[in-house]
Amino acid sequence: MQGSIYTAFSDMIVEQMGMEQWNELIEQTNPPSHGIYTSGEQYLDSELINMVVALSTKTGIEIEVLIEKFGRYLFKKLYDTSPVDISTIDSLKSFLLAIDNLIHVEVKRLHPKAYLPTFEYETVDDKTLIMYYSSKRKLCHVSIGLILGAADQFNEKVSIDHPECMHQGASRCKLVVSFEGYNE
Numbered sequence: 001m002q003g004s005i006y007t008a009f010s011d012m013i014v015e016q017m018g019m020e021q022w023n024e025l026i027e028q029t030n031p032p033s034h035g036i037y038t039s040g041e042q043y044l045d046s047e048l049i050n051m052v053v054a055l056s057t058k059t060g061i062e063i064e065v066l067i068e069k070f071g072r073y074l075f076k077k078l079y080d081t082s083p084v085d086i087s088t089i090d091s092l093k094s095f096l097l098a099i100d101n102l103i104h105v106e107v108k109r110l111h112p113k114a115y116l117p118t119f120e121y122e123t124v125d126d127k128t129l130i131m132y133y134s135s136k137r138k139l140c141h142v143s144i145g146l147i148l149g150a151a152d153q154f155n156e157k158v159s160i161d162h163p164e165c166m167h168q169g170a171s172r173c174k175l176v177v178s179f180e181g182y183n184e
Contacts (some may be wrong), residue, residue, distance in 0.1 A: 001044070001047075001115075003038045003041040003042070003043060004022075004039040005074070005159070006048065007037050007039055007084040008070075008073065009051070010022055012069075012070060013025065021044055028054050029050040031044075031047040032044060038078070040106065040111070042113055045074050052070075067142050067145065068078065070142065070143050071145020071146040071147075071148070072152070075150055075152070075153065076152075077151035078146075079150075079153055081147075082103060083109075086098070091156070092150055092154040094114065095150055095154065097129075098179055100119040100120075100121075104118075115136070116132075116135075116158060118134045120132040126179075127178060127180075128175050128177070128179070129177045129179070130175070130177070132172045133172060133174075133175060134166075134173075138167060140162065140165060140175070141142050141144060142165070143173075144160055144175065147160060147175070147177060148160070155182055156180075156182055157179075159174065159178045159180060160175055161177055163176065
């Protein structure tokens with residue numbers, strides 16, 4: 001997994017729970033990297049998963065909820081450092097449709113070793129977009145959090161249904177995004 005994901009996770013933990021909690025997570029999970037991450041490097045997926053599991057055990061917050069919260073936090077970090085000029089994208093739906101064929105293409109060009117999820121899209125109507133998420137990592141809940149973070153960025157309200165999930169045996173996750181207008 002890309003180091004930028006790990007640096008964002010450590011930033012979130014330190015900002016929201018304190019440096020002591022971050023140090024405790026590193027000590028408890030004993031990652032091969034020793035908790036020292038740089039944005040451009042690749043790290044084992046298991047390091048992040050082990051930390052999320054340990055954090056869930058400690059806080060009593062479900063793993064999926066923690067992962068979604070992280071995705072929401074991560075969005076702002078990724079948006080602010082996007083390798084693509086996305087300043088002209090003016091709506092959440094337009095942004096979501098640009099992920100696979102614009103943003104991920106540029107990320108892959110800059111970081112050829114990066115493994116990125118894929119998305120396929122189905123537009124139901126003006127207010128509903130179905131996103132099909134596929135990834136060997138099965139981090140669909142990060143994607144849900146990222147979508148919610150994107151909604152915050154564009155000041156839009158959304159609801160997301162997740163009727164099909166790889167964690168329940170589906171070949172891909174189906175995320176039904178309903179656009180509910182702008183926040184007031």
